[in-house]
Amino acid sequence: MITVIGNIGSGKTTLTPIIAKRLKAKTVMADNLFQTVDPFRELYLKDLKRWALANELWLTLERVILVKKYLRTHKDKKLVVDSGLLMSWAYTHGHYLSGIITKDEWQLYRRLFDRVAIGLFTSSVVVALECSVETLMKRIKKRGRQFELEYYNPVYLRCIDKGLAKLKEKLKRKGIRVVSINEEAAMMNGKGEVEVNLANYLK
Secondary structure (H helix, E strand, C coil), X not given: CEEEEECCCXXXXXXXXXXXXXXXXEEECHHHHHHCCCCCHHHHHHCHHHHHHHHHHHHHHHHHHHHHHHHHHCCCCCEEXXXXXXXXXXXXXHXXXXXXXXXXXXXXXXXXXXXXXXXXXXXXXXXXXXXXXXXXXXXXXXXXXXHHHHHCCHHHHXXXXXXXXXXXXXXXXXXXXXXXXXXXXXXXXXXXXXXXXXXXXXX
């Protein structure tokens, strides 16, 4: 299983199908849960501090179920996952750093994640996309999603970056391979497609 992680607007959804096509793998768009069936989404957007932990716990549980399902039904095939489960950890850590959830809530989430989720990635490769906050803000403004424009500011994006840094440290301690791709390595062409020499990164 290859999981693509990165900050909001870093190119995860663009890169995931490109990797899958190159490797003849199954694509899993786990991040779509937030946009579709999340029952806490509207509550969360209206009152972040009240609903952030419930929202992230729901997303984490659903993503665990999704990953387990695909690992079970495609056990002999490669999977490329659009962020999903690992980003739940990074987003929740970002909530903690920005004061949206408390220290006790973060410790509860972290303990639960280690119990139910981290073991799914022991034989995985994680591709981490790295972009400057300036680039992320330009992309967020360009795609024009109202809730992103309202809630995702440079301060919050930097909190997520800190969460991603902690996440990568955690994965490496667990012996999970992390491949980082920065803006120079992932060059955008006129059509907005990410051109990456995957053979060098994932061989």
